[in-house]
Amino acid sequence: xxxxxxxxxxxxxxxxxxxxxxxxxxxxxxxxxxxxxxxxxxxxxxxxxxxxxxxxxxxxxxxxxxxxxxxxxxxxxxxxxxxxxxxxxxxxxxxxxxxxxxxxxxxxxxxxxxxxxxxxxxxxxxxxxxxxxxxxxxxxxxxxxxxxxxxxxxxxxxxxxxxxxxxxxxxxxxxxxxxxxxxxxxxxxxxxxxxxxxxxxxx
Amino acid sequence: xxxxxxxxxxxxxxxxxxxxxxxxxxxxxxxxxxxxxxxxxxxxxxxxxxxxxxxxxxxxxxxxxxxxxxxxxxxxxxxxxxxxxxxxxxxxxxxxxxxxxxxxxxxxxxxxxxxxxxxxxxxxxxxxxxxxxxxxxxxxxxxxxxxxxxxxxxxxxxxxxxxxxxxxxxxxxxxxxxxxxxxxxxxxxxxxxxxxxxxxxxxxxxxxxxx
Numbered sequence: 199x200x201x202x203x204x205x206x207x208x209x210x211x212x213x214x215x216x217x218x219x220x221x222x223x224x225x226x227x228x229x230x231x232x233x234x235x236x237x238x239x240x241x242x243x244x245x246x247x248x249x250x251x252x253x254x255x256x257x258x259x260x261x262x263x264x265x266x267x268x269x270x271x272x273x274x275x276x277x278x279x280x281x282x283x284x285x286x287x288x289x290x291x292x293x294x295x296x297x298x299x300x301x302x303x304x305x306x307x308x309x310x311x312x313x314x315x316x317x318x319x320x321x322x323x324x325x326x327x328x329x330x331x332x333x334x335x336x337x338x339x340x341x342x343x344x345x346x347x348x349x350x351x352x353x354x355x356x357x358x359x360x361x362x363x364x365x366x367x368x369x370x371x372x373x374x375x376x377x378x379x380x381x382x383x384x385x386x387x388x389x390x391x392x393x394x395x396x397x398x399x400x401x
Numbered sequence: 402x403x404x405x406x407x408x409x410x411x412x413x414x415x416x417x418x419x420x421x422x423x424x425x426x427x428x429x430x431x432x433x434x435x436x437x438x439x440x441x442x443x444x445x446x447x448x449x450x451x452x453x454x455x456x457x458x459x460x461x462x463x464x465x466x467x468x469x470x471x472x473x474x475x476x477x478x479x480x481x482x483x484x485x486x487x488x489x490x491x492x493x494x495x496x497x498x499x500x501x502x503x504x505x506x507x508x509x510x511x512x513x514x515x516x517x518x519x520x521x522x523x524x525x526x527x528x529x530x531x532x533x534x535x536x537x538x539x540x541x542x543x544x545x546x547x548x549x550x551x552x553x554x555x556x557x558x559x560x561x562x563x564x565x566x567x568x569x570x571x572x573x574x575x576x577x578x579x580x581x582x583x584x585x586x587x588x589x590x591x592x593x594x595x596x597x598x599x600x601x602x603x604x605x606x607x608x609x610x611x612x
Contacts, residue, residue: 289561326561355546
């Protein structure tokens, strides 16, 4: 079982089309700035291919990250989510998400994906703490991660540069002992209703 | 060499490397590199670490020594993010006699001086285990600002402990000369340790004949 089934999204293994087409789009649209704290330089297909090739050998060099492709319930590939750094010794992992399609911002896709990933990290990787970072100006992300149980922990002053402005970076942490479980949060956040409104009644 | 008030920054070469096998197995090392596994570091691990830092394009390991030329420890900047001009700052007194002394503090100040005044960095990050009062005191005296706490972030001796996170911006840094004058640094008067004997023949073959 390497697909995690949610209500608005499934988290799946990457397919070649993601790296060949989607990554090129995401690296050149607005989503990149939000996902990377300000990166936005135009990036060619050849550069993307090189980055992908470099990354695909990373595991052999000791890279511990685990990443999923995000597919919305309508079948569209919309982004990725995963653990950028899994520290098995300290049982801590850093979580990162990237929704490259603006039509899928808001509406619960990111929250659904986040809950699946947290659940996976605690239940399969035996993490006991998760961290994630975002920017001061990304209020949507702050709302979403707080709703999912993360607590604000640090404010790194002027740690990001976005369109010529220094921006604070915020870090959040979630302890496994504080996590009410995915099911409880799905209910609490009304994800079933959100899925139904967007995609109609399903299984 | 970059000369400071109580310590000088020097290339991390043989005089330092010869101590590093001891230093990398000291508590001080794991307090500075707090996410690392608590495992013995062999001669080979030490060599690989020094080589890795030498080759790094995003960081460096630099030695700091007393005015008598006594190697004290190392300062490290790492994971330099060029676009944002920020890096992680680390420092350790491998010779634990210097732990918490003004020489130790000056090592950190010299790292800040190098990062802000030579490398033109904008921001440095630093961290300390919550109970590591010596390190936290040094960071605060150097001008780092406490920016929050990562809860139960690091495994430590049967427990999971909080990590205090600190940051300093170039605009917080008054300049080395001014900082040193304000702190009134005083030498600890610790006697330099005897120079250790070189322990294998390879170095003699490489032309550094023992006298």
